[in-house]
Amino acid sequence: MSTQPPPTESAAAPVRFRDDVGVELVKHSASDSDVLWAARVSTAGEQSLEELTKDPERSRGLINFLMRDRHGSPFEHNSMTFFVTAPIFVFREFMRHRVGWSYNEESGRYRELQPVFYVPAADRKLVQQGRPGKYEFVEGTPEQRKAAVAAMEESYAQSYAAYQEMLAAGVAREVARATLPVGLFSSMYATCNARSLMHFLGLRTQHELARVPSFPQREIEMVGEKMEAIWAELMPLTHAAFNANGRVAP
Numbered sequence: 028m029s030t031q032p033p034p035t036e037s038a039a040a041p042v043r044f045r046d047d048v049g050v051e052l053v054k055h056s057a058s059d060s061d062v063l064w065a066a067r068v069s070t071a072g073e074q075s076l077e078e079l080t081k082d083p084e085r086s087r088g089l090i091n092f093l094m095r096d097r098h099g100s101p102f103e104h105n106s107m108t109f110f111v112t113a114p115i116f117v118f119r120e121f122m123r124h125r126v127g128w129s130y131n132e133e134s135g136r137y138r139e140l141q142p143v144f145y146v147p148a149a150d151r152k153l154v155q156q157g158r159p160g161k162y163e164f165v166e167g168t169p170e171q172r173k174a175a176v177a178a179m180e181e182s183y184a185q186s187y188a189a190y191q192e193m194l195a196a197g198v199a200r201e202v203a204r205a206t207l208p209v210g211l212f213s214s215m216y217a218t219c220n221a222r223s224l225m226h227f228l229g230l231r232t233q234h235e236l237a238r239v240p241s242f243p244q245r246e247i248e249m250v251g252e253k254m255e256a257i258w259a260e261l262m263p264l265t266h267a268a269f270n271a272n273g274r275v276a277p
C-alpha cells in the first residue's frame with residue numbers, strides 16, 4: 028500500500044512512503060519438466076525428453092527423490108528473472124546470496140534517485156525482545172508506532188531535501204547520494220534458478236515446514252514470499268517437494 032504524505036519543500040517530486048515491496052516476474056523458462064529431463068539423462072540418455080509425459084506419478088516421485096537425497100543439479104536447468112522494488116537495506120541482505128543469482132540494480136550515479144522511502148506497515152511487529160539468537164518480535168504500542176513513523180518520515184524528508192540542495196548547487200549525483208538513508212527504495216533485476224531460489228527461501232522465509240528454522244528480517248521475507256508464490260505456480264511439483272522435504276535446498 029502506498030500513502031501520500033504532505034509535500035516537502037523540495038522542488039523535486041514529492042516524497043512518497045511505501046510499506047510494501049514489489050516483485051514482478053519479467054522473464055522465465057521454468058517448469059517441472061526441466062528438472063525431469065535433466066535428471067533422466069542419467070538413465071535414458073538422449074531419450075530423456077521423450078520420457079517426460081509418460082507417467083506423471085513417476086515424475087512426481089522422481090522430483091521428490093531428487094529433493095530428499097539432495098541431488099541438486101537437475102534443479103538448475105531453468106531460469107526466472109524478477110524485477111524487485113524494495114528498500115536498500117533489503118538489497119544489502121539480498122546480494123549476500125552469491126551463488127546462482129545475477130543482479131543489476133539502478134544506479135545512483137547515472138540517474139537522480141526518486142524520493143520513495145520505506146515505513147513499516149500497521150502489521151509489522153516493531154519491538155524486539157530476547158537475547159541474540161533467540162529474538163522475538165512483538166507488536167509495539169500505538170505510541171511506539173506513531174513515533175517510529177513520524178521520525179522516519181521527518182528524517183527521510185530532510186535527507187532528500189539535502190540531496191536536492193546539493194544537486195541544485197551542481198554537486199554530482201554520486202556525491203550527493205551520500206545523504207540518503209537505507210530506507211530509500213531501489214530497484215533491480217534478479218535472475219535465479221529453482222535451486223538458488225530454494226536456498227534463498229530456506230534462509231529468508233519462516234515456515235512451519237522448515238526443518239532448519241531461520242529468522243529473517245521481515246522485509247526481505249516479504250520479497251521471498253512474493254517470489255515463492257510466483258515460483259510455486261511455475262513449478263508446482265518442485266515446490267511441493269521442497270515443502271515436503273523440510274524446505275532445505277537440494
Ligand SMILES: Cc1cc2nc3c(=O)[nH]c(=O)nc-3n(C[C@H](O)[C@H](O)[C@H](O)COP(=O)(O)OP(=O)(O)OC[C@H]3O[C@@H](n4cnc5c(N)ncnc54)[C@H](O)[C@@H]3O)c2cc1C
Pocket residue numbers: 123124125126127226230231241242243244
Ligand atoms: C537470518 C540471517 C541473519 C544474517 N545475519 C548476518 C550478519 O549479521 N552479518 C552478515 O555479514 N551476514 C549475515 N547474514 C548473511 C549470511 O551470512 C549469508 O551471507 C547469506 O545468508 C547468504 O547465504 P549463503 O552464503 O549460503 O548463500 P550464497 O552466497 O548464495 O552461497 C550458496 C552456498 O554456496 C556455498 N558457498 C558460497 N560461497 C562460498 C565460499 N566462499 N566458500 C565456501 N562455500 C561457499 C555455500 O555452501 C553456500 O551456502 C545473515 C543471513 C540470515 C539468513
